[in-house]
Amino acid sequence: MSAPDVAVTVSNLRRRYGERVVIDGLDLTIRKGEFVALLGESGCGKTTLLRALAGLDPVDGGHIDGPTQPAVVFQEHRLLPWAPLWRNVALGMETAVGRAKAEAALQEVGLAGREEDWPRNLSGGQAQRVALARALVREPRLLLLDEPFAALDALTRIKMQALIRELVARHRPGVLLVTHDVDEAVAIADRILVMRGGEIAASYLTDGINATALRGKLLRELGVESDSRAA
Amino acid sequence: MTMDLTDRRLLREPADPAPRRVANRELQLLALSWLAPVGILLIWEAASRAGLITAQVLPAPSSVARTAWNLISSGELPKHLGASLLRAVAGFAIGGTIGFILGVLVGFSRVAEALLDRSIQMIRAIPSLALLPLVIVWFGVDESGKIFLVSLAVLFPIYINTVLSIRQVDPKLLELARVTGLSRLETVRRIILPGAMPSILTGVRYSLATAWLAPVIAETIATTRGIGFLAMDAREFLQTNVIILTILIYAAIGVGPTVLPGIWNAVCWPGIQITRKGAANECA
Ligand SMILES: Nc1ncnc2c1ncn2[C@@H]1O[C@H](COP(=O)(O)OP(=O)(O)OP(=O)(O)O)[C@@H](O)[C@H]1O
Numbered sequence: 297m298s299a300p301d302v303a304v305t306v307s308n309l310r311r312r313y314g315e316r317v318v319i320d321g322l323d324l325t326i327r328k329g330e331f332v333a334l335l336g337e338s339g340c341g342k343t344t345l346l347r348a349l350a351g352l353d354p355v356d357g358g359h360i361d362g363p364t365q366p367a368v369v370f371q372e373h374r375l376l377p378w379a380p381l382w383r384n385v386a387l388g389m390e391t392a393v394g395r396a397k398a399e400a401a402l403q404e405v406g407l408a409g410r411e412e413d414w415p416r417n418l419s420g421g422q423a424q425r426v427a428l429a430r431a432l433v434r435e436p437r438l439l440l441l442d443e444p445f446a447a448l449d450a451l452t453r454i455k456m457q458a459l460i461r462e463l464v465a466r467h468r469p470g471v472l473l474v475t476h477d478v479d480e481a482v483a484i485a486d487r488i489l490v491m492r493g494g495e496i497a498a499s500y501l502t503d504g505i506n507a508t509a510l511r512g513k514l515l516r517e518l519g520v521e522s523d524s525r526a527a
Numbered sequence: 528m529t530m531d532l533t534d535r536r537l538l539r540e541p542a543d544p545a546p547r548r549v550a551n552r553e554l555q556l557l558a559l560s561w562l563a564p565v566g567i568l569l570i571w572e573a574a575s576r577a578g579l580i581t582a583q584v585l586p587a588p589s590s591v592a593r594t595a596w597n598l599i600s601s602g603e604l605p606k607h608l609g610a611s612l613l614r615a616v617a618g619f620a621i622g623g624t625i626g627f628i629l630g631v632l633v634g635f636s637r638v639a640e641a642l643l644d645r646s647i648q649m650i651r652a653i654p655s656l657a658l659l660p661l662v663i664v665w666f667g668v669d670e671s672g673k674i675f676l677v678s679l680a681v682l683f684p685i686y687i688n689t690v691l692s693i694r695q696v697d698p699k700l701l702e703l704a705r706v707t708g709l710s711r712l713e714t715v716r717r718i719i720l721p722g723a724m725p726s727i728l729t730g731v732r733y734s735l736a737t738a739w740l741a742p743v744i745a746e747t748i749a750t751t752r753g754i755g756f757l758a759m760d761a762r763e764f765l766q767t768n769v770i771i772l773t774i775l776i777y778a779a780i781g782v783g784p785t786v787l788p789g790i791w792n793a794v795c796w797p798g799i800q801i802t803r804k805g806a807a808n809e810c811a
């Protein structure tokens with residue numbers, strides 16, 4: 297059994313599609329309450345790793361020691377169009393208690409009083425907040441986020457980052473956030489991982505580190521040599 | 528399905544900037560959709576009165592209306608109409624239920640598909656007319672044979688639409704079911720059936736029309752009741768008025784089912800309408 301403050305431990309994970317090995321002996325531990333961001337070039341296997349952790353895809357080797365039911369927020373909100381918001385949030389636990397929890401969760405993401413409203417009446421950011429409420433209402437030990445803000449505009453994205461930071465501080469799940477945005481990772485995470493060659497190639501703690509310097513290092517890790525914005 | 532009407536009205540209002548204007552436009556479009564049928568009736572009447580059409584070939588609408596009135600007051604028309612409607616309703620209920628159950632089985636289980644689908648498709652290929660002699664041998668000439676034929680005709684559209692709608696449920700939502708830990712039963716109830724509903728309703732609408740038209744053939748089996756019989760009988764005696772009347776009745780009632788699922792959809796599944804526009808439009 298894993299230690300009580302560990303959200304998930306991955307050891308020597310392997311995953312391939314046909315002949316192509318996408319994840320090759322990957323090790324990773326996320327503690328409860330720890331916010332981990334995962335960066336990496338497009339196609340390097342970030343989604344593959346996250347889906348393996350979510351139990352959505354089988355693995356070809358290694359070990360995942362974590363909760364059987366981590367919560368997932370996908371890039372799209374995946375709300376059920378035929379269910380009012382509270383039923384979307386409480387999906388699978390639509391009891392009186394479930395409803396009360398769903399209402400509380402909706403309030404936490406700034407959508408108090410919209411329990412009976414329909415997904416079609418929401419903006420993109422609001423819908424993504426409902427998806428977040430749906431994940432958090434389950435009080436997960438591990439929260440998996442695959443580019444949940446990618447489709448949002450810059451302003452909404454900043455607000456969402458602050459919101460998610462606050463909610464994670466309160467509920468203390470272990471978090472794995474896949475993102476393309478180095479600034480987002482630096483702003484939001486406790487630890488930043490860079491994935492390359494099917495494993496974790498680098499790991500940086502953000503605490504007490506100069507953000508600009510860290511940003512430069514990460515961009516170099518990702519193979520971006522000249523940083524136009526720093527120039 | 529889950530809310531009462533007042534709740535829904537509360538929710539719709541803020542989302543809809545000018546409900547009255549929208550309602551007016553809907554009304555105008557509704558009026559427009561009746562323009563052609565009513566216009567044709569008027570032209571037809573005028574042409575008959577002007578003597579451009581011989582009454583023997585095509586009697587005037589007013590003359591057909593008089594015939595209708597006579598048949599109604601004598602109790603003839605209600606009797607035939609009632610008999611036909613009863614067959615349609617009974618056949619729809621039986622065929623629809625069986626089609627839906629088979630559709631659910633085959634939709635969910637590849638084993639059931641392997642076991643049942645080929646046979647169902649083969650039975651589907653048999654024209655009702657070819658079955659008719661066998662039906663008479665099996666059921667004689669009473670009601671059950673006619674209801675059997677209607678049920679058979681209704682079964683397939685419901686079956687096919689149910690199977691397809693279950694197979695076409697968004698795989699992303701099925702993934703969601705897995706990560707939220709829904710049981711198999713909850714997945715069906717919360718995700719697959721509501722997602723399949725617009726397409727199933729398309730099948731229902733189509734089958735209702737089929738249920739109403741199928742008795743035409745069924746009623747050629749020795750019978751003395753039904754709109755189909757009325758038409759056959761009128762043909763024997765060259766009563767053009769009655770022939771036209773039965774055609775108009777088929778047309779009028781055939782339109783009915785096309786609005787039913789639309790109403791049902793609006794009342795039962797308010798969330799589906801806009802987000803699943805394509806599918807919902809098919810039913811509306
Ligand atoms: N179902 C699949 N079948 C075959 N190959 C796949 C499949 N899914 C992903 N791949 C391959 O696995 C590799 C990793 O894909 P993955 O989606 O994990 O990348 P990613 O890091 O999430 O990329 P992005 O940042 O663009 O989302 C890619 O090269 C991709 O082509």
Ligand SMILES: [Mg+2]
Pocket residue numbers: 342343344
């Ligand atoms: Mg990805």
